[in-house]
Amino acid sequence: MLPRVALSPPQLLRSMALSPSRHAAPVLTERCFVAELAGSELVYFTCWSGSGPPAPGGSVRPRGFLPRPGRCYSFCIDAAQSLRERVRAARLHKQLQQKLSQAPFGAGCQVLPLLSYCPTDAAAAPEKGFLVQVAQAAPETERSLEELLRLHLPAPAHLCVYQEAEDGQLWRALWRLKGAAEGKERLGRARVVTAPRPDRHPAASHLLDGAVFCSREAARRVLEECMALIPEAKAVLDLVDKCPDLPKKGDFPVIVIEGLDATGKTTVTQSLKDSLNAILLRSPPSCVSQWRKTFDDEPTLIRRAFYALTNYIVASEIAKESTKSPVIIDRYFHSTAAYAIATEISGKVSDLPPLHHPVYCWPKDLLKPDLVILLTVSPEERIRRLQGRGAEKTREEAELEVNSFFRQKVEESYRRMENPSCQLVDASRSREEVFENVLHQIKKHFPS
Ligand SMILES: Nc1nc2c(ncn2[C@@H]2O[C@H](COP(=O)(O)OP(=O)(O)OP(=O)(O)O)[C@@H](O)[C@H]2O)c(=O)[nH]1
Numbered sequence: 001m002l003p004r005v006a007l008s009p010p011q012l013l014r015s016m017a018l019s020p021s022r023h024a025a026p027v028l029t030e031r032c033f034v035a036e037l038a039g040s041e042l043v044y045f046t047c048w049s050g051s052g053p054p055a056p057g058g059s060v061r062p063r064g065f066l067p068r069p070g071r072c073y074s075f076c077i078d079a080a081q082s083l084r085e086r087v088r089a090a091r092l093h094k095q096l097q098q099k100l101s102q103a104p105f106g107a108g109c110q111v112l113p114l115l116s117y118c119p120t121d122a123a124a125a126p127e128k129g130f131l132v133q134v135a136q137a138a139p140e141t142e143r144s145l146e147e148l149l150r151l152h153l154p155a156p157a158h159l160c161v162y163q164e165a166e167d168g169q170l171w172r173a174l175w176r177l178k179g180a181a182e183g184k185e186r187l188g189r190a191r192v193v194t195a196p197r198p199d200r201h202p203a204a205s206h207l208l209d210g211a212v213f214c215s216r217e218a219a220r221r222v223l224e225e226c227m228a229l230i231p232e233a234k235a236v237l238d239l240v241d242k243c244p245d246l247p248k249k250g251d252f253p254v255i256v257i258e259g260l261d262a263t264g265k266t267t268v269t270q271s272l273k274d275s276l277n278a279i280l281l282r283s284p285p286s287c288v289s290q291w292r293k294t295f296d297d298e299p300t301l302i303r304r305a306f307y308a309l310t311n312y313i314v315a316s317e318i319a320k321e322s323t324k325s326p327v328i329i330d331r332y333f334h335s336t337a338a339y340a341i342a343t344e345i346s347g348k349v350s351d352l353p354p355l356h357h358p359v360y361c362w363p364k365d366l367l368k369p370d371l372v373i374l375l376t377v378s379p380e381e382r383i384r385r386l387q388g389r390g391a392e393k394t395r396e397e398a399e400l401e402v403n404s405f406f407r408q409k410v411e412e413s414y415r416r417m418e419n420p421s422c423q424l425v426d427a428s429r430s431r432e433e434v435f436e437n438v439l440h441q442i443k444k445h446f447p448s
């Protein structure tokens with residue numbers, strides 16, 4: 001069983017918006033929340049226990065929140081401070097996500113990502129949790145949820161229950177779950193109102209070194225913390241530690257081909273290898289393939305640290321090979337960053353961090369290629385090719401297929417990458433035309 005994560009009552013009471021006294025001027029709670037509803041719609045809300053009308057922006061009941069006549073629950077896992085606690089909290093969140101996708105929660109429950117954040121302090125780490133919408137309020141579902149929290153969260157665990165009152169208002173009750181035998185105690189009740197949409201997605205300021213790693217050391221520290229939990233972490237670190245720091249690129253051209261799966265990277269890179277008499281590398285490299293499934297099943301913090309470190313392993317190969325011949329790479333840092341950003345930033349393209357955000361910048365200690373080409377095809381053409389290829393999909397590839405909003409966020413994140421940015425090539429044409437267009441980009445970049 002995973003270690004427990006401390007949920008201090010003050011953080012919960014703070015999110016309960018217990019105003020100092022019922023007659024004090026009503027204030028919005030310190031904590032606000034954002035949930036990703038179906039269709040990647042984000043709903044921002046907070047709780048209000050003041051007696052007067054809520055402040056502007058906090059007076060409307062958030063829509064799409066509570067299925068009628070159903071019920072809604074939520075809980076968050078405290079944003080731990082130390083890296084060790086962050087690793088354990090991330091794995092606990094992943095474990096709870098898996099439990100909530102199984103019976104007895106499966107069919108009648110919609111489990112939505114929830115983020116709790118402090119609107120007045122962007123530096124305060126957001127807390128990840130879940131909003132569980134239940135189509136038909138049923139005591140056994142509530143009991144199962146309470147049991148899940150009692151089992152995995154530190155005692156006393158806390159659960160928020162949302163209900164519609166006779167006046168049509170949405171109310172949230174905060175319950176402290178004591179031991180199974182002692183039942184539970186209601187700590188307070190507050191109205192749920194919309195919260196002002198922040199200028200930036202609450203997760204944006206915590207992407208760096210939480211999902212997109214901007215240094216080998218930052219990624220390395222995460223896997224070091226995992227060694228006691230994931231045996232393969234040590235094997236990956238041993239490989240990384242054999243790689244020189246800051247390997248230098250050789251004199252031959254280093255060209256990366258990027259793009260969503262089935263855009264034609266494998267086809268183009270193979271043709272480039274033959275026509276340029278180049279060495280073809282891939283990220284992640286084959287030497288870590290056997291551990292990929294293990295890390296693909298881990299939460300973002302750990303999974304992205306793994307992919308980031310594999311880029312440093314490839315970098316040492318690039319340094320070596322580019323002294324002898326041109327090097328073509330199938331995926332590199334831009335794939336790692338684009339998938340991490342699109343996974344961590346809920347909502348749509350408009351919710352991504354703005355252009356020139358540091359998360360789109362190349363890590364200073366990662367060997368930089370001369371040219372990055374992004375293959376783009378229409379969604380329809382991509383699906384056609386995927387079906388034609390019949391390849392086994394990663395979970396993200398499956399997600400790309402069903403969730404066009406996720407795909408659009410990955411694509412847009414690729415396009416926002418800087419230093420180097422991506423040169424776009426329309427890859428929806430014939431293999432020959434696409435190859436000609438890629439060669440044209442390369443000749444433009446390397447005139448001599
Ligand atoms: N290479 C790479 N893949 C990632 C990363 N993060 C997530 N992925 C997932 O891994 C899939 C691609 O894995 P690859 O090993 O490149 O397999 P592939 O056959 O080359 O993928 P495609 O050719 O694009 O279909 C992506 O579609 C993502 O679902 C990353 O940092 N690097």
Ligand SMILES: Nc1ncnc2c1ncn2[C@@H]1O[C@H](COP(=O)(O)OP(=O)(O)O)[C@@H](O)[C@H]1O
Nearest residue numbers: 261262263264265266267385388389429430431
């Ligand atoms: N320009 C193209 N036109 C039509 N089909 C293509 C083209 N390029 C690749 N394909 C086919 O599409 C599928 C995916 O191509 P692949 O090179 O494996 O993409 P990726 O490596 O990006 O996943 C393969 O079946 C491939 O034969």
